[in-house]
Amino acid sequence: MHPEEVDVIVCGGGPAGSVVAGRLAYADPTLKVMLIEGGANNRDDPWVYRPGIYVRNMQNDGVNDKATFYTDTQQSSHLRGRRSIVPCANILGGGSSINFQMYTRASASDWDDFKTEGWTAKDLVPLMKRLENYQKPANNDTHGYDGPIAISNGGQIQPVAQDFLRASHAIGIPYSDDIQDLNTAHGAEIWAKYINRHTGRRSDAATAYVHSVMDVQDNLYLRCNARVNRVLFDANNKAVGVAYVPSRNRTSGGKVHETIVKARKMVVLSSGTLGTPQILERSGVGNAELLSQLGIKVVSDLPGVGEEYQDHYTTLSLYRVSNDTQTTDDFLRGVKEAQQEIFQEWETSPEKARLSSNSIDAGFKIRPTEEELKEMGPEFNELWNRYFKDKPDKPVMFGSIVGGAYADHSLLPPGKYITMFQYLEYPASRGKIHIKSANPYVEPFYDSGFLNNKADFAPIRWSYKKTREVARRMDCFRGELTSHHPHFHPNSPAACHDIDLKTAKELLPNSLTVGIHMGTWHKPGDAYDPKKVHDDIVYTKEDDEAIDNWVADHVETTWHSLGTCAMKPREQGGVVDKRLSVYGTENLKCVDLSICPDNLGTNTYSSALLVGEKGADLIAEELGLKIRVPHAPVPHAPIPTGKPATQQLR
Known part of the structure; x- marks a missing residue:
């Protein structure tokens, strides 16, 4: 049973949303926080926590339900007539539950290029350290060792x-x-890698920030398999709640069946670079001309919503x-x-x-x-x-x-x-995403802009x-x-040049039947020594x-989408300010990688966590709270034995 009214609603349980929900709930056990996630709960899912089977979660084969696949609306002349496909995580923990688990971090100048007070690399290093449980030797002072996210060589x-x-x-x-x-x-x-060397398990954001808090406190409410349709505003454009729908289309007679949850203090959008702008537009926040054409009442005219889509x-x-x-x-x-x-x-x-x-x-x-x-x-x-x-x-x-x-x-x-x-890492190309209907089940217009x-x-x-x-x-x-x-x-x-399968009976380690050396074929039996390649x-x-x-x-996506709700001045097409507040509204924030005004040279899980930590700090400050950081990592959920070893990939 979920309450009909809470203090804070977080819309989207990806890395940033998991951080915000978990940090705020843990900061004050009396603060009621609700996290709404479009996908299934990832808890104790062996297809999530076993790192080596991540490739299965990337497949678009009708079996996989852990990702939503966005396809370019139109063929691209830049891709010689192809339509690019961009998968987005559809599971609690977001990309951290199904990604490649590659640990990289953005360069210092990436954050400095945001040109925003409070967002320089120097400002953010303490938060980078706060989130990390770094399990490798280090020769610099930028890593943390007591945080909830494990990083190791696997x-x-x-x-x-x-x-x-x-x-x-x-x-x-x-x-x-x-x-x-x-x-x-x-x-x-x-x-x-984002793998805990002591357990062998994937280090995902939901396990680290959500399940760990729900194990010890009862003020964090989780609603999975639910898609946020729109934000509710009062007459003063203050966010006062959200309306969500089942993730799977269950319309009857063209009607969308919504469930309303009120928020006393804050609504936080964290549905990702492709999800957050759609929620904003269905809520009346976006390009006024587009919204009027769709019959949506304009709350705040922000033409930058859905623009400047970026990827790697x-x-x-x-x-x-x-x-x-x-x-x-x-x-x-x-x-x-x-x-x-x-x-x-x-x-x-x-x-x-x-x-x-x-x-x-x-x-x-x-x-x-x-x-x-x-x-x-x-x-x-x-x-x-x-x-x-x-x-x-x-x-x-x-x-x-x-x-x-x-x-x-x-x-x-x-x-x-x-x-x-x-x-x-820093493509010059840009794309866009915009809704085509107020109905949340109607596919949006999407142009990845690749190349x-x-x-x-x-x-x-x-x-x-x-x-x-x-x-x-x-x-x-x-x-x-x-x-x-x-x-x-x-x-x-x-x-x-490939090997000649007709004559190469086996790919021998040191004496190839057929090999290549500086573009010249060897005679059968010659040893191939790549060290001679000069x-x-x-x-x-x-x-x-x-x-x-x-x-x-x-060319394909790296699942590193960002930039569609940029943090920059409103007159420059910005959507949020330095405190992640949406222009023209109150009590509404965006906390995910859609806020990036420029690209980040990294596998973006680290950046999503960091934006979540920064957003949690900003919101806690406005609510009069102090983020509580345990002396040891937040306790994790119990480690299950998993499914039988005979269960195979399919």
Whole structure:
């Protein structure tokens, strides 16, 4: 039973919303807080807490109900006629319950670029430390060790991680023991993960901030499988409650069945970059012209709502590796013996099991050299001079290695693989999202804007070349899976080469039947030594065009949406002020990544948590509360035994 009136309503149980709800409820046991989440409860869900099965949660196959998939309303000429698809988490904990669990942090200048009082990196470092339970050695003072969010290397590190670091160093990317220190923008490291090394479990926001509080207090009310339709205002534009509906469409005769909950003190929107602007518009906050066309009463005319959508872009390329390389391929392709063995490991010793890793064990941040900039074209060079040149802490691209093929294994030839991810951290392209109806079940107009600024092609093309050079120099390298690379002319020196399956009986570790060395085929039986690879591949103009076409055909979201309710002056298209209050309203705040006025070079879970911590502080201050931080991490929910080891991926 939920009360019909509470003090604070938090709309959305993603990372930021979980932080706000949990921190406020824990700060004052007499404060009634209600958290409304569109997805299911994540508590004790083995498909959530076992880190190594995250790939299943990313599938759009009709079985997965942990994500909502937004598709471009129109075909994009920038994507050669494709429609991009952007999944958003549909589960308590948001992306933290289903993401890749990669721990990175934004650069100091990213926060300083917000140009907002109270939001500089110096202001935010104490909150970064407050949320972290950092379980690695550190040589700087930016990490925290007593917070609720565990960060570690996970249960295992695959040997290909060290191979990757050595090969990266060979092309001029230095090793670092911490490139998440807010300042390093060119270096490679063993990549940390949101995994608790003591339990092997994923460290999600709902477990850390919501379940832990509900275990010890009774003032936090949780409503899952409910979608907030709109905010309720009084005659003075003060938020006084919300109306929510079942997440699944249960309309009858065209009517939407709403449930009303009143809020005595505050309504907080935390439904994400794609959800929050839709709630605002259905509530009468947004572009007055659009709202009037839809018959929605205008509460506050804010044309910036739903605009300036941003993301990070990724491409991935697959490489063959030797048969003795440790990968997750047999597990992912459904080999029953491999799955049973790996699930049994978890049951026996989860903190050491292979399932207590995401198999993304190493990565880098990189910036181009002066020579490389000369080849990246005028559009990107203009962006470089304006945005990157004088900010040496900003990486242009991320790269990471996955010990296995991140692909549909039913379509892959036999063998073992590594996947190279390339991530564009600060795209110049922008998109938008707007409602098409006051009915919450009607799909919105959505334009991801992917690659609609030409400046974004050059850095992705450059990073593909860099990760390819790293792969060629790895000891385990045995060729490119050509179906997952650009279509170069066969006579080009840049042409990709796969192994010859007719003559290669096995991908031997040291004596390849067929191999590649500096673009030249070896004779059968020759040993392949990638350490002898000294020369980078030379690409022609036609080769660059092939890469750009491949990028347009394959670039995807990294699930890092932000920016549609920007924190900046109202006259500049802003939606919220420095205290996250929505312009033209009272007692209404937005606390999620939609408030970012500029991009953040990071996997955004860390930033969503940080925005949540900042929002919790601001709201607590206005309510006359003080955030309580235990001397030890907030107690977590009991660790269940999980489902039987024989339960397999499907």
